[in-house]
Structures are given as C-alpha cells and as structure tokens.
Amino acid sequence: MNEAKAVEVRSVSKSFGTYQALRSVSFDIGANEFFTMLGPSGCGKTTLLRMLAGFETPDSGSIRLHGREVLDLPPHRRRVNTVFQNYALFPHMTLEQNVAFGLENLGWDRARIRARVGEMLERVHMETMARRRPGQLSGGQRQRVALARALAPDPEVLLLDEPLSALDLKLRQAMRDELRKLQRDSGITFVFVTHDQEEALDMSDRIAVLGAGEVQQIGSPTEIYEEPANRFVADFVGETNFFDVEVLETVAGQATVRTPFGLVITAPETGVAGRRRATLSVRPEKVNLGDQAQGVTMQGQVVNKNYMGGYTHYTLDIGGIELRASRRNASREGDAIAAGETVNVGFAPLSARVLAS
Amino acid sequence: MTRRHDVKHYPGLGPLVALFFVYLYAPLAIVVIYSFNANRIVGVWTGFSLEWYASALNNRALMNALKTSLTVAGVATVVATTIALLAALAIIRGRNVRFRKLSETVVNLPLLLPEIVLAVASLIFFSLIGLQNGMMKLIIAHSAFCTPFAFLPIRARLQGMSLDFEEASADLYASRWTTFRRVTLPLIFPGVFSGAMLAFLISMDDFITSNLLSTGGTTTLPVYIFSLIRSGTSPELNAIGTLLIVASLILATVALAVAARGARNND
Ligand SMILES: Nc1ncnc2c1ncn2[C@@H]1O[C@H](COP(=O)(O)OP(=O)(O)O)[C@@H](O)[C@H]1O
Numbered sequence: 001m002n003e004a005k006a007v008e009v010r011s012v013s014k015s016f017g018t019y020q021a022l023r024s025v026s027f028d029i030g031a032n033e034f035f036t037m038l039g040p041s042g043c044g045k046t047t048l049l050r051m052l053a054g055f056e057t058p059d060s061g062s063i064r065l066h067g068r069e070v071l072d073l074p075p076h077r078r079r080v081n082t083v084f085q086n087y088a089l090f091p092h093m094t095l096e097q098n099v100a101f102g103l104e105n106l107g108w109d110r111a112r113i114r115a116r117v118g119e120m121l122e123r124v125h126m127e128t129m130a131r132r133r134p135g136q137l138s139g140g141q142r143q144r145v146a147l148a149r150a151l152a153p154d155p156e157v158l159l160l161d162e163p164l165s166a167l168d169l170k171l172r173q174a175m176r177d178e179l180r181k182l183q184r185d186s187g188i189t190f191v192f193v194t195h196d197q198e199e200a201l202d203m204s205d206r207i208a209v210l211g212a213g214e215v216q217q218i219g220s221p222t223e224i225y226e227e228p229a230n231r232f233v234a235d236f237v238g239e240t241n242f243f244d245v246e247v248l249e250t251v252a253g254q255a256t257v258r259t260p261f262g263l264v265i266t267a268p269e270t271g272v273a274g275r276r277r278a279t280l281s282v283r284p285e286k287v288n289l290g291d292q293a294q295g296v297t298m299q300g301q302v303v304n305k306n307y308m309g310g311y312t313h314y315t316l317d318i319g320g321i322e323l324r325a326s327r328r329n330a331s332r333e334g335d336a337i338a339a340g341e342t343v344n345v346g347f348a349p350l351s352a353r354v355l356a357s
Numbered sequence: 358m359t360r361r362h363d364v365k366h367y368p369g370l371g372p373l374v375a376l377f378f379v380y381l382y383a384p385l386a387i388v389v390i391y392s393f394n395a396n397r398i399v400g401v402w403t404g405f406s407l408e409w410y411a412s413a414l415n416n417r418a419l420m421n422a423l424k425t426s427l428t429v430a431g432v433a434t435v436v437a438t439t440i441a442l443l444a445a446l447a448i449i450r451g452r453n454v455r456f457r458k459l460s461e462t463v464v465n466l467p468l469l470l471p472e473i474v475l476a477v478a479s480l481i482f483f484s485l486i487g488l489q490n491g492m493m494k495l496i497i498a499h500s501a502f503c504t505p506f507a508f509l510p511i512r513a514r515l516q517g518m519s520l521d522f523e524e525a526s527a528d529l530y531a532s533r534w535t536t537f538r539r540v541t542l543p544l545i546f547p548g549v550f551s552g553a554m555l556a557f558l559i560s561m562d563d564f565i566t567s568n569l570l571s572t573g574g575t576t577t578l579p580v581y582i583f584s585l586i587r588s589g590t591s592p593e594l595n596a597i598g599t600l601l602i603v604a605s606l607i608l609a610t611v612a613l614a615v616a617a618r619g620a621r622n623n624d
C-alpha cells in the first residue's frame with residue numbers, strides 16, 4: 001500500500017510570459033500521505049496544485065496520478081478534488097446541493113447521494129444547516145462545507161490551497177487537528193499548500209519546501225527543521241542564526257569550520273564539500289545560557305530580552321557578533337537572566353548545521 | 358470634512374433637483390391626467406371618463422400594430438439575447454481568443470452607428486436578397502440592432518463572475534455543458550435577464566428602422582402612433598401613452614426584482 005504512488009510529478013516547468021514560475025520540479029507523493037507544499041507567496045504552489053487539478057498545463061514535464069499520465073485529461077475527468085482558497089461554494093445552491101453536485105455528475109443514484117450528503121455534512125458538523133446557502137455562513141462553516149463537498153466523491157487525491165489562511169487564529173488551530181483526523185479517517189491522499197511553516201510542521205507526513213520555482217528540500221517535518229538542505233530552507237522554516245564561516249575540512253558529512261567568534265567547531269554539513277566559505281545555522285532554542293551552557297561555550301552579553309510568556313527570547317552580543325537564543329520558561333526562575341548581564345552561552349555542535357551559502 | 362464636500366450639502370441643490378424632476382415628469386403627468394378627460398380637447402378639463410381607453414382598446418388597427426410589435430420584439434429578444442450570450446461566452450470565457458477587443462467592438466458597433474444608416478443598409482440588403490416577407494424583415498433587422506444592447510449587461514455580469522465557480526464545477530466532474538447549465542447560466546442570469554429586457558424595450562421603442570421597413574400588414578406600434586399624430590392629436594393617444602407607461606413600469610419593476618434576487622443569491 002505504501003509502495004503505491006498517488007502523484008508523480010516529473011521535471012515540470014512553467015513560464016508565464018518571460019517569468020519562469022516553475023523550474024523542473026519533481027516529486028512523488030505516496031498513497032494515503034499528508035503531503036505539504038510549503039513556500040513563500042509567489043513561489044508557484046498554487047500553479048503546481050492547479051496542474052494536478054488540470055487547470056494549468058506544464059510547458060514541459062509529466063504528471064501521473066496513480067500511475068496514469070493525466071496531462072491530456074480535462075479537470076472533470078481527473079479523480080481529484082480541490083478545496084479552493086476562497087472555497088468557491090456555489091452561491092445559488094444550498095449546502096446540500098453543493099455537496100451533492102459532484103455525486104450527481106458522477107451519476108450516483110438519488111438514494112445513495114442523499115445518504116452520502118447527510119454523512120458528509122455530519123462529518124463536518126454542518127448537518128443542521130443543510131438547507132442554508134453559503135451566503136449565510138461564517139468563514140469556518142464555509143470551509144467545512146467546502147471540505148465536505150470535495151471529500152464526498154471519495155477522490156483519489158484531495159488538493160487543498162491554503163484552506164486555513166482565511167480563518168482566525170483559534171479556528172485555524174482547531175481545523176488543523178480536524179483536517180488531520182479527516183485525512184486519517186478517509187485514507188485519502190492530501191496535497192496541502194501553505195506558506196505557514198508551523199501548519200506544515202504540525203500536519204504533514206512529508207513536506208516539500210518550494211522556493212524560487214524549485215523544490216528546495218523534501219522530507220519529514222523533523223528532517224526539514226533539524227536537517228535543512230540549504231540556507232533557504234533553514235531560513236524559511238523556523239528561526240535561526242546564520243554565521244559566515246570558513247571551511248577547514250569536510251569528512252563524512254561533517255564540516256570543520258572557523259566561526260566568526262574565533263572558535264573552530266565540527267558540525268553536520270550539507271552540500272559544503274569542496275567549498276571554502278559556508279553558512280553555519282544555529283537555531284535559537286538550541287542555544288543554552290548560564291548553567292545550562294554546554295558544548296561550544298562562550299561569554300556573551302544580553303543586549304535585549306523579549307518575554308513571551310512561555311518563552312523568553314534573548315539577543316546576545318558575543319564579541320561584536322549577534323546571536324539570538326530562546327529559553328522555555330519551565331519555572332519562574334527560567335526568566336531570571338536580566339538584560340545587560342554577561343552569561344555563559346553554549347550550543348551542541350551536533351545541533352548546528354553547516355550549509356552552502 | 359467629507360461632509361462639506363458631499364454633494365448633498367451644496368447650496369440650492371434641493372430646488373434644482375425639484376425643478377429637474379418637474380421638467381422630466383410634467384409632460385408625462387399631463388398625458389396621464391388628460392387620458393381621463395371627458396373632453397376631446399387637451400387642456401380643457403370637463404370631467405372624468407374612461408371613454409378614450411375603451412376607444413383605444415377597440416381600435417383594430419392599434420391592436421394589430423401592438424400585436425406586430427410584440428411579435429417582432431418577442432422573437433428579436435430571443436434571437437438577440439441568444440447571440441449576445443454566445444458572443445459574451447466566447448469573448449470573455451474563451452481560451453486563446455486572439456481578437457478579444459476587436460470582437461467586442463464588432464458586436465457593439467451598431468451602438469455607435471447612426472440608426473438611419475443601419476436602417477437604410479437593412480433596406481438595401483433585403484431588396485438585394487429579395488426578401489419580401491415584412492415580418493421577417495422586421496425580425497431580422499430588430500434582432501441585429503438589439504444584440505449589442507443584450508450583450509452589454511451579459512458581458513458585465515460574466516466579467517464580474519469569478520472563474521472559481523466554473524473551475525469548482527469542473528473539479529466536481531461537471532462537463533462543460535453541465536457547468537454552463539448549472540453554474541454559469543444561473544449565476545449570470547440577472548445579466549441575461551437585463552439584456553433580454555433591454556433588447557425587448559429597444560425593439561418595442563424602435564421607430565426609424567420599423568418605419569423604413571414597414572409595409573401594409575406590418576405596422577409596429579410606434580409607427581402606428583406616429584401616423585395617428587400626423588392626422589391630429591386625439592385623447593385616444595393619451596390613453597395609449599398611459600397604457601404604455603403602465604406596461605413599462607411593470608416591466609421595470611420585474612427587472613429590478615430579478616436583479617435584487619440575483620444580487621442576494623450571489624453574496
Ligand atoms: N495565470 C498567470 N499569469 C501570469 N502569471 C501568473 C499566473 N499564475 C501565476 N502567475 C505567477 O506565477 C508565480 C507563482 O504563482 P502562484 O503559483 O500563485 O504562487 P503561490 O501560490 O506560491 O503564491 C507568481 O509570481 C504569479 O504572479
């Protein structure tokens with residue numbers, strides 16, 4: 001089952017006029033996977049999704065759905081449904097009619113349609129509003145109906161284009177869990193598009209980070225966060241400190257580099273072999289302060305402190321170089337370091353990454 | 358600050374608006390009032406009477422002209438609206454339309470040409486192809502000049518309608534025809550209705566072309582009314598005028614109601 005590929009995208013390129021939106025993009029999505037395309041706005045996520053649905057055609061490359069080449073299939077012949085960014089519920093139909101629409105087009109008989117529509121509306125907790133029209137719903141409710149409408153025909157792949165971005169914060173968090181649950185229960189392959197890294201890390205089985213029309217990295221949320229493939233990924237996903245370093249030696253995936261603090265450290269690397277200059281990435285939460293400082297340790301002065309409740313962010317000055325650290329406030333004392341103090345600063349080299357600049 | 362610049366606060370606006378409405382509606386009011394006058398002479402009120410309505414409704418020639426007008430307008434409306442709808446779909450929704458702007462201009466051209474030119478052109482064209490049937494001539498000519506009027510509101514509605522709904526429909530396995538029937542048409546219906554309404558009114562109202570093309574058996578209402586005026590005004594004309602005003606008001610009300618319903622459906 002896991003062997004089966006739901007989607008195969010091969011060397012897909014697309015230009016709009018002189019602007020190249022996608023450059024030879026390739027990836028596979030497994031059946032039953034929750035796959036996320038993550039990237040900044042304008043990087044080509046929607047364009048890719050629209051190609052899977054059949055609304056755009058690549059200039060070159062191929063797209064297969066469950067092993068079948070689909071480029072010559074119009075949208076209505078692809079067993080793929082979309083949850084549109086603005087939901088696109090039909091305003092002249094009731095919720096019931098909206099959900100039934102796809103089933104009618106597939107030629108289901110009436111009794112079966114009625115049962116399925118009821119089941120789907122129940123699954124998204126909208127059964128009491130079946131006779132209403134989309135105009136009378138809140139954003140969150142529209143979102144649920146759009147989901148029910150897209151899931152009702154039991155598609156092979158469900159495409160979701162930033163479905164949560166129009167919702168307010170609280171609702172967004174609740175919908176994340178609900179989406180994940182819907183995906184597990186239905187066993188349908190989800191292709192989810194977002195520019196919100198937290199959403200991507202929280203929900204996905206695997207993430208493809210897109211940048212500048214190219215796939216920057218594909219991997220599990222932990223791989224993407226802990227082992228970023230390049231500077232773009234490290235920067236886009238989560239917070240980090242970047243330092244220009246001089247590469248002294250690379251051996252077996254480890255690079256020995258001279259840092260601007262003067263220290264020489266050895267840390268895991270990606271794509272650095274043969275280069276002289278590289279970038280060291282250190283996540284703020286990997287930096288420990290005071291008694292907890294271990295690994296590579298230095299002295300630093302706290303120049304700024306931002307108390308966030310659960311966390312406190314510190315900006316440190318280490319011999320003229322700025323380093324950001326964040327600390328979980330596990331107890332009242334956790335926040336005890338004051339601005340202006342000089343403290344021990346340390347991080348484990350294994351939790352840092354050396355990346356191509 | 359916006360208050361001071363609000364046109365409602367300009368001095369003398371009230372009286373000016375009042376004057377404007379008097380100017381606009383006084384002649385109509387006079388027509389309506391004197392249609393109920395027992396006296397034959399307009400301007401001399403002698404008493405209330407429905408006599409002129411009775412005589413108008415009993416006027417065979419008038420009723421025939423009305424029938425001709427309604428037939429021509431009815432058929433022309435259907436033809437013009439259909440052509441306009443297809444043109445709008447092709448121009449606005451078509452893929453790879455190379456001469457989009459040009460096509461639109463061609464559809465709208467009759468709006469820019471003086472009607473008399475079109476009328477004469479139709480006359481010459483019909484005599485060239487040897488078309489004899491008066492009714493056919495009227496229907497063809499009216500369909501032609503009504504098309505741009507039907508086109509404008511349909512195009513506006515279609516342009517204002519997001520592609521998302523049609524894409525959602527295709528995404529949900531609807532063929533292009535099903536998408537048109539169940540999504541596009543219902544959503545642009547207010548535009549189609551306004552277009553049809555406009556075409557109908559323009560056809561009913563037309564004088565120049567109809568006058569040039571009309572033959573013995575096919576006199577339209579405006580042409581007939583004009584012939585009545587030539588033989589001197591009569592209170593019967595006031596009655597006919599009033600009936601036309603009422604009919605127009607009913608049509609306009611229906612049109613507004615449909616537009617309002619469409620707006621409600623699409624929020
Ligand atoms: N139909 C189009 N015509 C011209 N440019 C387009 C079109 N669709 C997308 N683009 C451009 O392609 C780039 C990628 O767009 P999109 O896929 O929507 O990005 P994303 O969804 O990641 O924000 C953008 O720069 C956008 O302006």
Ligand SMILES: [Mg+2]
Pocket residue numbers: 045046047
């Ligand atoms: Mg997008």
